[in-house]
Amino acid sequence: MKREAIRAFFERLSAANPHPQTELEYASPYQLLVAVVLSAQATDKSVNIATRRLFAAAPTPEAMISLTEDEVAEHIKTIGLFRNKAKNTLALSRLLLERHGGEVPCDREALEALPGVGRKTANVVLNTVFRLPVMAVDTHIFRVSNRTGLAPGKDVVEVENALMRRVPKDFLLDAHHWLILHGRYVCTARKPLCAACQVSDLCTFRDKTA
Template sequence: MNSHTRREIFTRFKAANPHPTTELAYGSPFELLIAVILSAQATDKGVNLATRKLFPKANTPEKILALGEAGLREFIKSIGLYKTKAKNILATCAMLIEHYGGEVPRTREQLEKLPGVGRKTANVMLNTAFGEPTIAVDTHIFRVSNRTGIARGKTVLEVEQKLLKCVPEEFRHDAHHWLILHGRYVCVARKPKCPACIINDLCEYEDKTPFL
């Protein structure tokens, strides 16, 4: 795919959704961090249902630590892997208090040291909470990037690095959100909704679903 086509793709995404953002509900960088940790192998909708009850009771590291593991589990037990996530969240809260004054750090290196935080979560925080032009590649973005031809790669890191190189700078900050929403609602895994796709004519996918 050439640079002109990529620019046109993101121009269309921006025209259709000028101010994209995460579908996770949050009111602070800390709330977003907890929501993203919970979102691993879970839906944003499911996470929001849990945090809607959790955050009014505990939305700081100190308050979540005060819940204890059993207390936190009660709020998040509807989410997959909740036992492991509860342990990671409590350990992260303790680390935030001990090393960062209870605030979420703003560097990738510091974020990735937090329990339950990998490269993808760090990228989400850097982009959505702190406004950096990073691209967190999840399963949706990995699929869309490879399927459309925007940025093909065999690993998540390879796709991320290619996207950072090939997405025009003016679109880089919002590219993560456009791609994930496109993968979530249009370019879905089993039967992509090609007839409804705004980049159908630019996409290089060979097995497009036909128009009726």
């Protein structure tokens, strides 16, 4: 996709949704961090169902570490890998208290040092909470970037770097959310809704659906 097409691509997504938001439910930076950790290999909808129960019982890291691992697991047992996620949730909560006074740090290295937090999770928190122009590449963004020709890459890091180069700076802050939502609801994995896509004419995908 050429640069003028990329600008038009984001202009249209922005016009349709000027203030995109994550679909994860949270009431604090800590809760968003936990929700993103829980969202690995799970849908936002399923995570929201689980975190409504979890955050009602433990809305803060102090409250979280008062629970046992089995109690945390019981709250989130409806999502995949819930036992390992319960372990990570308790461990990251303890480390937040020990190293950061219970606050979520605005630092990639510090975030990635927390159990269950990888580059994608760190980028989500840095972008959504701290409003930094970073790109969290999940399966939706990876697919959209490659399929449309927006920012092709062989792996998530390559796509992330390509997006950071190619997305116009004035759209970079919200590009992460626009691309996720586009991949989730329009440029879907099995059968993209090309006929209903507002950027279909800009996309370089050859096998567009009717």
